[in-house]
Amino acid sequence: MPTPAGGHVMAARHEQSVSVEQSVWTSPIPPAHALAEYQALIPDAPERFLRLAEQQSAHRRSMEAKVVTSNIWRDHMGQVFAFLLAAGAMGGGFWMMHEGRSAEGLTTFLSAVAGLAAVFVTARRRQARELAAKSGGDALARRR
Numbered sequence: 001m002p003t004p005a006g007g008h009v010m011a012a013r014h015e016q017s018v019s020v021e022q023s024v025w026t027s028p029i030p031p032a033h034a035l036a037e038y039q040a041l042i043p044d045a046p047e048r049f050l051r052l053a054e055q056q057s058a059h060r061r062s063m064e065a066k067v068v069t070s071n072i073w074r075d076h077m078g079q080v081f082a083f084l085l086a087a088g089a090m091g092g093g094f095w096m097m098h099e100g101r102s103a104e105g106l107t108t109f110l111s112a113v114a115g116l117a118a119v120f121v122t123a124r125r126r127q128a129r130e131l132a133a134k135s136g137g138d139a140l141a142r143r144r
Contacts, residue, residue: 028053082119086112 038045093109
């Protein structure tokens with residue numbers, strides 16, 4: 001690099017290296033060595049981590065229980081309303097046949113019965129697929 005007086009200045013070259021270390025854990029409770037380091041800073045840190053993990057686990061189980069209960073209730077109410085709808089359609093078909101509209105009444109009645117049969121068959125097939133997926137396909141072979 002030239003200077004105003006015509007001389008040259010040598011540039012010094014400096015190298016610097018940086019090292020970064022990162023620890024990651026997937027559990028809510030850190031590994032023992034990390035707990036010891038936390039305890040050095042905050043004496044009750046290990047107990048707090050354990051309490052946090054216990055509370056989170058209890059909350060998760062509570063939420064899962066609520067989901068299961070609501071799914072059962074939803075399925076039950078679906079069955080009740082499907083029964084009422086089918087009974088109404090079949091009753092309407094019978095009433096129409098009684099009133100002299102045999103073709104329309106029979107069509108209404110048979111449509112309701114066909115709808116119930118389709119729902120039943122579809123549900124059974126879906127259950128068989130789910131069972132086969134859970135057990136690795138052996139259950140579907142046993143069921144046939």
